[in-house]
Amino acid sequence: MKVNQPYIAFISEHASPLATLGGVDTGGQNVYVAQTAKYLARKGYKVDVFTRWEDASLPQTINWVPGVRVVHVKAGPVEVIAKENILDFMPEFTQGMVDFISAEGVNYDLVHAHFFMSGLVAANLKCILNIPFAITFHALGHVRRIHQGNSDQFPPQRLQIEEDIVKKADYIIAECPQDRDDLMNYYKAPSYKIVVIPCGFSHQEFYPIEKKVARKSLGLDANKHIILQLGRMVPRKGVDNVIRSLSYLKDPQSVQLLIVGGESEIPNPAESPELGRLQKIAAEHGVEMCIKFTGRKSREQLKFYYAAADIFISTPWYEPFGITPLEAMACGTPVIGSNVGGIKYTVVDGETGALVPPEDPSALAAKVEELVSDAKRLQVLGQNALKRVNNYFTWSHVTDKLAALYDKVIAVNHKGLLEQLSKEKIKAA
Template sequence: MRLAMISEHASPLASLGGEDSGGQNVYVAELARRLGEMGHQVDVFTRRDSKLLPEVVPFAEGVRVVNLTAGPARSVSKDELFPFMGEFRDAFYRFAKEEAAAYDLVHANFWMSGWVACEAKRDLGLPFAQTFHALGEIKRREQGDADTSPLERRAVEQRILNEVDLVLATCPAEVEELTTLYDADPSRLTIVPCGVDQRAFRPVDRDAAREMLGLSGGPTVAYVGRLVPRKGVDTLVEAFALLPRRLDARLVIVGGEPGGSPEAARLAALAGDLGVSERIAFAGSRPQEDLRHYYCAADVAVSVPHYEPFGMTPLEAMACATPVVGARVGGIKTSVADSETGYLVPPRDPESLASRLLHLLSNPALRDRMGRAARCRIEEHYTWERVAALAAAAFSEVAVSHAYKTA
């Protein structure tokens, strides 16, 4: 198949860890890469955010990244991008015409890309599949007046669900949200989870990882991810402060904007107020290739967001054979097998989190058993090869059905 993958704000070429770069960038990059390895031709369309970027960048076998001019060639917050989507659509049309690209299917990522896909279905007759990555209705419910999404988002998401050929939901929780909040047609929903590169994220000796990172002995808890309020890192800091000092535990927080951020400053101030600053290390933004060592150096990894459409970092930790304490939200409540590969706790509940951390940090044999089970769960359910195979089968069914209907 020849696929047009649209990801307007999340480029596979972007460095990770910023406010608008994270799981979607990884998803698009890894899914495109694995589809290319399967023999499909994939063009990933994203918005040019630098004048230095060429229009077409070879990315992997069978995969190109196409940087379309839509708005200023600089970084723009994703919540300010919708006014440029008409320009993005027109640039996509021009590229497809100039390349004589007969795409079999469009795979849209995020709601603005879905708007472009709706337009392309109307104007070019291209079928499309959609991965939302996050839903406006959930974001509005969780953030209230702090939600900065454009007013058009909810209506566009509804249009997508009315016109889409297939939605790739990442977990059962998303299926429930789509059917109850948007009245989505269940027959056009299929579950294709996110994945993890089990070769890049693999177990290494804990002592060796700690030595490489300059970490001393003692139980270690790790958080890896963006530093934004909804990720619940403040809950983790509060829980960490409840742990008995006799444990001599440390917390390592990996992530955040280069040069710091208001959220990092807020968390550091909270740690100071709680008297645990000396036991918390802020490692800042780290390259992807370094993350494995942080997961492997940790006795436990924590991911307790207020809400989370899927959650990639628990998979990375589990692939490194590190047990995870995760919030019982979104995809995390499916990917983390409670009492088998870690524990699930309510979001915004530092007492429950502290209780589970204390139990795990006090039981090395339990941690080892859960870590082994976590790695096995990844190998069985969450490799990118499996994800790409599921996606390709779904895409093929849509493309074949469309070809039959239009023949």
């Protein structure tokens, strides 16, 4: 426990640490916020996580785990709203935080904002209450616009807001080298403001399980080559690319593709239009018999899916970071990933898995066939993957880096306040 316990305010306007994962708007950011808050508390920090109130059955403040509170801020109607539609409620979110801070009498040493709308709130709080802030964008509007074009539903002012935040933030946390480069190239972020700190995985949640045991527990065929796609059901994740790749295999029937994720535990195209689109693609390519859509699974179940697979596949068009490859590697499973964003940082081609071009089902199929035909190589890749994530990507390692940055910002801010106080005393004398 730290002697002077720093008090940190997380802002994560749309990604609550309490959310059920797997939906359109719930994924890596929710995991990041939840895990870093928990691990920071274990290191002696107090953390309040501010998130938009969208469930009226929940109280405003929840003592979640020792050292961490989740504070629901009313910003717009208390209901689920797509993250693309909540920017207009950020002034109310800001005022809600100011009112909470005043009512509670708390003095936060630092705000860590997550995503650009939270960054907007943090910048306003810095102006109102003089609290320094760092930000992890988790995704950048310029990059999203390049890859999604007119399908990007965020308001156009997002880009200007992000540029303003870059100027006002005390530090910017990039999740990988590509993220750092994008911040510098598209936002003119000064290099001295950027610190690269990756995402992580929990070794309490994800660890190796014998493949036979995992497959038996899930009722899977022990003799099939099983490949796994797991994550949010949105087009940019490239699940359609994995489905199409099956038609390029010499013997598709020797492979079973598990697709884990969605809005519900039982796959329902009515609730998830993307699921319906994927099922249609599978039928068009004649590979529907090789695929099992499992629906959303609990965190407790995921390790069995990772461990049951010969290969985990993640081939998005772009990926700011991508936590699922880490989770797969933590279970000793090699990863084939797109050569983009954070994936090309976490997956070492030829050592922990393979990198392929995005949106290239033929190249993906060739790599799948190459790997599943060599059981000994798969085993070595899995062992290397396990070593890599445990050496570089545990949440403990991640929060060590965050804590070092926080302490630096807090020390500089306290020094500045003391100097200002000293000047005021001299002036008054």
